[in-house]
Amino acid sequence: MSEASQAGPGADRPAGNGVSGFLRGRPHAKRTVALFGLGIAVGVIGAWWYYAGRETTDDAQVDGHIVPIAARVGGTVAAVKVQDNQVVEAGAILVEVDPRDYEVARHRAEADHADAQAALAAAEAGIPIASTTTASQVSSAGANVERATTGTEAAARDAEASRARLASVQARLKEATANATRTARDLERLKPLLAKDEVSQQQYDAAVAASDAARAAVESAQALIVEATQAVSMAEGRRAQASNALTQAQAELRTARTAPEQVAVIKARAESARARVQQAKAMLEQASLNLAYATIKAPTAGRVSKKSVEPGQVIQPGQPLLAIVPIEKVWVTANFKETQLKDMRPGQRASVYVDAYGRRYDGTVESMAAATGARFSLLPPENATGNYVKVVQRIPVKIVFDRGQDPGHLLRPGMSVVPTVYTR
Numbered sequence: 001m002s003e004a005s006q007a008g009p010g011a012d013r014p015a016g017n018g019v020s021g022f023l024r025g026r027p028h029a030k031r032t033v034a035l036f037g038l039g040i041a042v043g044v045i046g047a048w049w050y051y052a053g054r055e056t057t058d059d060a061q062v063d064g065h066i067v068p069i070a071a072r073v074g075g076t077v078a079a080v081k082v083q084d085n086q087v088v089e090a091g092a093i094l095v096e097v098d099p100r101d102y103e104v105a106r107h108r109a110e111a112d113h114a115d116a117q118a119a120l121a122a123a124e125a126g127i128p129i130a131s132t133t134t135a136s137q138v139s140s141a142g143a144n145v146e147r148a149t150t151g152t153e154a155a156a157r158d159a160e161a162s163r164a165r166l167a168s169v170q171a172r173l174k175e176a177t178a179n180a181t182r183t184a185r186d187l188e189r190l191k192p193l194l195a196k197d198e199v200s201q202q203q204y205d206a207a208v209a210a211s212d213a214a215r216a217a218v219e220s221a222q223a224l225i226v227e228a229t230q231a232v233s234m235a236e237g238r239r240a241q242a243s244n245a246l247t248q249a250q251a252e253l254r255t256a257r258t259a260p261e262q263v264a265v266i267k268a269r270a271e272s273a274r275a276r277v278q279q280a281k282a283m284l285e286q287a288s289l290n291l292a293y294a295t296i297k298a299p300t301a302g303r304v305s306k307k308s309v310e311p312g313q314v315i316q317p318g319q320p321l322l323a324i325v326p327i328e329k330v331w332v333t334a335n336f337k338e339t340q341l342k343d344m345r346p347g348q349r350a351s352v353y354v355d356a357y358g359r360r361y362d363g364t365v366e367s368m369a370a371a372t373g374a375r376f377s378l379l380p381p382e383n384a385t386g387n388y389v390k391v392v393q394r395i396p397v398k399i400v401f402d403r404g405q406d407p408g409h410l411l412r413p414g415m416s417v418v419p420t421v422y423t424r
Contacts, residue, residue: 053424055344059394060334062354064413067300067324069094072293075101077313082304088324092298095309095321099294106287113280120277123270148246155239162235166228173221180214187211302326327409331401332363334419335373335394343423344368350399353418357410362402365421369396397421 075097082094187207302324309321332352336344350363372393374381399419401411 054420054422055336055340056418056420057334057336057340058416058418059336060332060352060417060419062330062411062413062415062417063333063398064330065300065326066305066413067302067326068320069296069298069322069324071095071097071296071315071317071319071321073097073102073290074316074319075294075314077309077311077315080307080309080311082307082322084304084307086304088298088301088304090298090301093295094298094304095296097294097296097315099291102287102291102294106284106291109280109284109287113277113284116273116277116280120270120273123266123273126266126270144249144252145246148242148249152239152242152246155235155242159232159235159239162228162232166225166232169221169224169228173218173225176214176217176221180211180218183207183211183214296321298324300324300326301328325413327412330406330411330413331366332399332417332419334397334399334417334421336397336421338372338393338395341368341395341397344397344421345423349422351420351422352399352401353420354411355416355418361405361411363399363419364402366398366400368398 077095078098079096080094081092081096082088088094187204187210190204190207193204303326305323305325307322309315315321332350344365346365346367348365350365352361352363353359354361372395374393399421
């Protein structure tokens with residue numbers, strides 16, 4: 001027997017061709033291997049296609065509004081109406097501050113407001129009275145000036161007439177005095193002639209009568225001078241009185257003509273009173289607000305958290321007392337790497353896996369932040385120092401939950417989540 005026959009049926013197969021020889025000898029295995037390779041390729045391509053259309057990050061958490069409640073006024077806490085983690089409605093009373101001081105302040109403000117209103121009413125009532133009175137004063141003063149002027153002129157005429165009469169009487173006195181002197185001298189000349197019978201007794205008696213008449217005329221003229229002097233004095237007195245009356249009337253007229261200024265002053269006082277009313281009204285409103293602030297109410301519905309106020313505590317304005325978390329309004333803040341934002345847009349569908357409950361929630365990308373998280377940090381990086389190291393930055397992305405997925409309000413701000421955004 002030859003060596004070939006002793007080696008068996010496969011002795012003539014070359015060494016190292018076992019797999020290819022195996023596949024050539026088994027056509028079904030070849031098809032199986034081909035199908036298996038095709039399946040792997042399809043799986044790899046499908047996995048790439050699946051994961052290429054989504055972006056995921058574990059740097060994300062549930063976010064929400066946290067409303068801090070602080071005191072608007074100071075005082076002693078009279079009552080605390082809520083407990084930690086209690087659900088409250090909007091407008092519910094949270095804390096009551098002792099209101100007695102603020103009630104007293106409001107009563108005082110009400111009294112000040114009423115007093116200011118009374119002062120305003122009095123000032124406004126004085127305006128028409130002052131207008132009418134000053135107009136009447138102007139008219140009366142004008143009439144008084146006219147009367148005083150007329151009286152002054154009449155007194156001046158009387159004085160002039162009295163002085164003229166006095167001058168006339170003085171002239172008559174001079175004439176009478178001259179006549180008396182002449183007749184007296186004539187009588188003196190006739191006396192020795194009468195003794196010598198050079199003149200008749202009748203002539204002498206006529207001379208005596210003429211002398212007596214002349215003396216009587218002098219006495220009469222002297223009396224008229226006294227009377228005329230008194231008349232002049234009285235006329236000058238009336239003239240002085242009329243002049244004084246005219247001066248006084250003119251002064252009253254000048255005073256009355258300041259009526260517009262007086263009315264303007266009264267109107268200014270009324271405006272000042274009106275301003276005081278507004279000021280008192282503002283103080284009253286402020287006192288009412290302070291009294292209302294003594295009762296601290298919930299500005300929104302939510303759950304009470306971080307309560308730090310107790311009855312009997314003395315608080316100051318602006319002091320934090322508690323916080324309200326409106327758990328009905330929550331969203332996800334996901335910090336994606338900047339390299340993941342190429343195809344991400346608002347409105348894309350998202351899926352949020354919540355670690356606490358092990359379930360997924362559906363959501364939608366609402367918006368993307370205007371800057372990286374590092375830019376909003378307390379100490380943002382300064383790359384102008386020269387020690388620059390390129391670090392992949394993260395951009396906050398806001399994802400809102402679809403409605404109706406959390407009826408029990410189990411999601412809480414701060415919970416860790418893993419969001420996935422479908423970019424295709």
